[in-house]
Amino acid sequence: MSAPPRPGRPRSEQSRQSVLRAASELLREAGLRAMTTEEIANRSGVSKATIYKWWPNKYAVAIEAFLGELMAEAPDPDTGSAREDILGVIRGLAHFYSGASGRVFAQLVGEGQSDTTVAAELQAHLVAPRRALMRTVWDRGVARGELRDDVDPDVAVDLLLGPLLYRLLLGHAPLDAPAIDAIIGSALGGLAAERAYHQN
Amino acid sequence: MSAPPRPGRPRSEQSRQSVLRAASELLREAGLRAMTTEEIANRSGVSKATIYKWWPNKYAVAIEAFLGELMAEAPDPDTGSAREDILGVIRGLAHFYSGASGRVFAQLVGEGQSDTTVAAELQAHLVAPRRALMRTVWDRGVARGELRDDVDPDVAVDLLLGPLLYRLLLGHAPLDAPAIDAIIGSALGGLAAERAYHQN
Amino acid sequence: MSAPPRPGRPRSEQSRQSVLRAASELLREAGLRAMTTEEIANRSGVSKATIYKWWPNKYAVAIEAFLGELMAEAPDPDTGSAREDILGVIRGLAHFYSGASGRVFAQLVGEGQSDTTVAAELQAHLVAPRRALMRTVWDRGVARGELRDDVDPDVAVDLLLGPLLYRLLLGHAPLDAPAIDAIIGSALGGLAAERAYHQN
Amino acid sequence: MSAPPRPGRPRSEQSRQSVLRAASELLREAGLRAMTTEEIANRSGVSKATIYKWWPNKYAVAIEAFLGELMAEAPDPDTGSAREDILGVIRGLAHFYSGASGRVFAQLVGEGQSDTTVAAELQAHLVAPRRALMRTVWDRGVARGELRDDVDPDVAVDLLLGPLLYRLLLGHAPLDAPAIDAIIGSALGGLAAERAYHQN
DNA sequence: CGCTAACCGAGACGGTACGTCCAGTCTTGCT
DNA sequence: AGCAAGACTGGACGTACCGTCTCGGTTAGCG
Structure with a gap:
C-alpha cells in the first residue's frame, strides 16, 4: 500500500x-x-x-x-449544452491566462522554444490535459448531435484553443470575456457567409 | 532629400x-x-x-x-475567391513556419515573453503585417458577400491565424498541408452542427 | 583489567x-x-x-x-660503530622516504603547514620517535667518544635528518644510497677544510 | 627596445x-x-x-x-671569509623564515606536495636562486681553501640549508640566532670527534 | 593635401549566474 | 547503543556570457 x-x-x-x-x-x-x-x-x-x-x-x-x-484540474462543466460546456472551459482558461499565472505560463512556453525538456514537460502536464478535457466536451457534443461529426477532433480543439494562445503569446488583443464569447461564437458558427460555402 | x-x-x-x-x-x-x-x-x-x-x-x-x-512581404493572392485567398495566405505562412525560419520565429516569440522590446519588434515587423494582410483579404471577402459581415474582423483573423501559432509554439501536431486545409475549412464552415445553432 | x-x-x-x-x-x-x-x-x-x-x-x-x-618502529641497529649506526638509521629512513610512503608522508607534512592538528599528530607519531632513535644513537656515540660532546644533540640530529627532509620536500635532488652516504659522511667530517677552522 | x-x-x-x-x-x-x-x-x-x-x-x-x-634577491655578502659569508646568507634566510613570510612559504611548500605546478614554481623562483647563491659562496670558499674541495657542492648546500627547512616545516625547534650559529658551526666543523674519522 | 571626426578590430574588464564538488552533520530504520 | 544509507547545509570552485571600456590604427570628406 x-x-x-x-x-x-x-x-x-x-x-x-x-x-x-x-x-x-x-x-x-x-x-x-x-x-x-x-x-x-x-x-x-x-x-x-x-x-x-x-x-x-x-x-x-x-x-x-x-x-x-494549479492544484485541481479544471473540471468538466457538463451543462447539457455543448456550447455552454465549451464556453465554460474556455472562460476558465482565459481567466487563468489573464492573471499572473498566465504570464508565467507564457514565459514557460517561451522557454520551451529553446529547451526541449521544458517543452515536453509543458506538453505533458499543461497542454495535453486541457486538450483532453476539451476533447471530452467535444465528443459529447458530437454524440448529442450538437457539433459536427465530420470535423477532425484535433482540428476542432485547435480552433477553439488556438486563438487564446495566440492572444496570450503575441499580446495583440485582450483576453476578456466579450472577446472570448466572440471567438467561440464565431468558431462554432463559422466565418463563411453561406453554409453551403463549406464543402470540405 | x-x-x-x-x-x-x-x-x-x-x-x-x-x-x-x-x-x-x-x-x-x-x-x-x-x-x-x-x-x-x-x-x-x-x-x-x-x-x-x-x-x-x-x-x-x-x-x-x-x-x-524574409525579403519580400507575402503577397496578396487576390484570386477572386475569399476561400482561395485565405488558403493562399495561410499556406504560405504554414510553409514558412514549418522550415528553419519557423523555429527561429518561435524562439523570438519565446524571447518576447520575457523581453518587452523583442515583443514590440516582433509585433511591429512580423505580426502586424500579416494580420493586416489577412485583414485585407477578409474585408474583400466580406464586401463580396462571401464572408460574414457580423464577425469582428480581429476575431476572424485570430480564428484563422491562432491555430497555426498554437501548433507552431506548442508542437502538439504538425503544420502540413492537409492540416491547414482542415483547419481553414472548419473555421469557415463552423464547428456547430446546425447553422441556426449560432446566434451570437 | x-x-x-x-x-x-x-x-x-x-x-x-x-x-x-x-x-x-x-x-x-x-x-x-x-x-x-x-x-x-x-x-x-x-x-x-x-x-x-x-x-x-x-x-x-x-x-x-x-x-x-609502518608497523614496527625502525630498530636501533647498535652495531658498535656510531658511524654505522647512523648510516643504518638514515638508510632505512631514506628508503622509506623514497617509496610511496614517502610521498604520503610528504603530503601529510604539507597539510600540517595549514592544519595544526595534523602537524601535532605528525610530530608526536612520526617525527619525535625518529628523532628519539637518532638521539639514542647519538648519545651512545658520544659516550663512546666517537662523536663530539660539545655539540647540542638537537643540532646534531637536525644536521643528520634535515638534509633528507629537505630533499624529500623540495625534490631538487634524489635520495638514493650514494647521496645518503655523501650527506652523512660530510655531516660527520664537516665542511671546513681545517679542523681548527671550527671554533664554536 | x-x-x-x-x-x-x-x-x-x-x-x-x-x-x-x-x-x-x-x-x-x-x-x-x-x-x-x-x-x-x-x-x-x-x-x-x-x-x-x-x-x-x-x-x-x-x-x-x-x-x-621579496623584491630584491638576497645579496651575496662576500665578506672575505667563507664562514662569515655562509653565516650571512643563512641568517638572512632564517630571519625571512621566522617572520610572516616564513609561514606563507611553508604553506606553499606544503601545497607543493600535492600540486606539481606549485612545486615547480617554488623550485624555480624560491629554491633554486637560494641554492645558487649558496653555491657561489661555497665555490669561493673552496677556491680560497677554506672549504673542503672533496665534498659534492650539492651535498654541502643541502647540509647547510636542510636543517633550516627541517625546523621551518616540522617546527620541532626554533630558528633563532643561536640555533643558526650552532647549526652552521657544527656543519662546518663536523659531528665526528676525530677528523680522521672521516674517510669518505 | 592634410586635418579631423568618426569609424573599426582586438581584446581586457566588471558583473552576475551558473552548475559542481566536497566537508561535515543529521535522520531514518535495521541489527 | 552501533551502523549503513543517504539527504542535507554551507561555501568555494572555475566557467560562461553580457555589455562596457580602452587601445592603436583606418578612412572618409571638409578646409
Whole structure:
C-alpha cells in the first residue's frame, strides 16, 4: 500500500515545499528568466546543492512549482449544452491566462522554444490535459448531435484553443470575456457567409 | 532629400551585412539562445564593440537578421475567391513556419515573453503585417458577400491565424498541408452542427 | 583489567580496519588531497557517519592509516660503530622516504603547514620517535667518544635528518644510497677544510 | 627596445597589482588555504573572471604575490671569509623564515606536495636562486681553501640549508640566532670527534 | 593635401549566474 | 547503543556570457 521503506534518510518533504513556494513567489515577482537558483536557495533556506540534487535546473523547479499551484484540474462543466460546456472551459482558461499565472505560463512556453525538456514537460502536464478535457466536451457534443461529426477532433480543439494562445503569446488583443464569447461564437458558427460555402 | 552628409567616416555597410549574415547562420545552427555575441563577432570579423554600437543586444541583431531574410512581404493572392485567398495566405505562412525560419520565429516569440522590446519588434515587423494582410483579404471577402459581415474582423483573423501559432509554439501536431486545409475549412464552415445553432 | 563492559553494541573492529585499509589504498592511488571521505566510505563499506564518529576528519584517518602501515618502529641497529649506526638509521629512513610512503608522508607534512592538528599528530607519531632513535644513537656515540660532546644533540640530529627532509620536500635532488652516504659522511667530517677552522 | 605594440586593450597593470596586493594581505591574515579567490576579487576590486584569465588558480596568484614581495634577491655578502659569508646568507634566510613570510612559504611548500605546478614554481623562483647563491659562496670558499674541495657542492648546500627547512616545516625547534650559529658551526666543523674519522 | 571626426578590430574588464564538488552533520530504520 | 544509507547545509570552485571600456590604427570628406 505505502511506499516500501527505503534505507537511508528520506527526502525532506519540507525542503521540497519550501523550494517550490520560493520559486512560485519569484516567478510572480521577477519572472522566469530573472529568477535565479541562488535566490530560490536563499528564500527557501534550502541549499543550492540540494536543489540541484532534485531538479536539473531552475526551469524544472519552475514547472513543478507552477503545476503545484494549479492544484485541481479544471473540471468538466457538463451543462447539457455543448456550447455552454465549451464556453465554460474556455472562460476558465482565459481567466487563468489573464492573471499572473498566465504570464508565467507564457514565459514557460517561451522557454520551451529553446529547451526541449521544458517543452515536453509543458506538453505533458499543461497542454495535453486541457486538450483532453476539451476533447471530452467535444465528443459529447458530437454524440448529442450538437457539433459536427465530420470535423477532425484535433482540428476542432485547435480552433477553439488556438486563438487564446495566440492572444496570450503575441499580446495583440485582450483576453476578456466579450472577446472570448466572440471567438467561440464565431468558431462554432463559422466565418463563411453561406453554409453551403463549406464543402470540405 | 537624402541623408545630410555628416562629418567623419560613415558607417561601414559591409560590417552591417557581415554581422547580419553571421547572425543568420548562427540562428539556424545553434538557435537564438545558444547564439552568442562573441561568436557573431568572430564569424563576421566585426568587433563586439561595433556590434553593440549599432544594436542594443543580440536579440535586436537576431530580429534584423531574421527580417532581412524574409525579403519580400507575402503577397496578396487576390484570386477572386475569399476561400482561395485565405488558403493562399495561410499556406504560405504554414510553409514558412514549418522550415528553419519557423523555429527561429518561435524562439523570438519565446524571447518576447520575457523581453518587452523583442515583443514590440516582433509585433511591429512580423505580426502586424500579416494580420493586416489577412485583414485585407477578409474585408474583400466580406464586401463580396462571401464572408460574414457580423464577425469582428480581429476575431476572424485570430480564428484563422491562432491555430497555426498554437501548433507552431506548442508542437502538439504538425503544420502540413492537409492540416491547414482542415483547419481553414472548419473555421469557415463552423464547428456547430446546425447553422441556426449560432446566434451570437 | 579489561575494558569495562559498556552498554550497547561495541564498536566494530572490522569497520575500523576496513576504513584504514581503504584510506591506505586511496592515499597511494590518489594522494592525500584527492582522497575524499565519500570514497573511503564507498570502498570500505563503512558509512560516512561512522567514520566521522571515530575520526575528526579525513586527515586523522590518513594519519592513522599511514601509521598502521609502518608497523614496527625502525630498530636501533647498535652495531658498535656510531658511524654505522647512523648510516643504518638514515638508510632505512631514506628508503622509506623514497617509496610511496614517502610521498604520503610528504603530503601529510604539507597539510600540517595549514592544519595544526595534523602537524601535532605528525610530530608526536612520526617525527619525535625518529628523532628519539637518532638521539639514542647519538648519545651512545658520544659516550663512546666517537662523536663530539660539545655539540647540542638537537643540532646534531637536525644536521643528520634535515638534509633528507629537505630533499624529500623540495625534490631538487634524489635520495638514493650514494647521496645518503655523501650527506652523512660530510655531516660527520664537516665542511671546513681545517679542523681548527671550527671554533664554536 | 620596448614591447611591440600588440593590438587590443592592453592588460591593466593596476588590476594586476591590486590582485597581488590583496592576495598578499590575505596570505598573511588568513593563510594560503583559507584565502579564497572570491575574497581576492572583492578586496582588489578586480573581477573573478579577470583573475582566472591571468592566473590558473589561487596558488599561482599566491606565488606571484609572494615573489613580488621579496623584491630584491638576497645579496651575496662576500665578506672575505667563507664562514662569515655562509653565516650571512643563512641568517638572512632564517630571519625571512621566522617572520610572516616564513609561514606563507611553508604553506606553499606544503601545497607543493600535492600540486606539481606549485612545486615547480617554488623550485624555480624560491629554491633554486637560494641554492645558487649558496653555491657561489661555497665555490669561493673552496677556491680560497677554506672549504673542503672533496665534498659534492650539492651535498654541502643541502647540509647547510636542510636543517633550516627541517625546523621551518616540522617546527620541532626554533630558528633563532643561536640555533643558526650552532647549526652552521657544527656543519662546518663536523659531528665526528676525530677528523680522521672521516674517510669518505 | 592634410586635418579631423568618426569609424573599426582586438581584446581586457566588471558583473552576475551558473552548475559542481566536497566537508561535515543529521535522520531514518535495521541489527 | 552501533551502523549503513543517504539527504542535507554551507561555501568555494572555475566557467560562461553580457555589455562596457580602452587601445592603436583606418578612412572618409571638409578646409
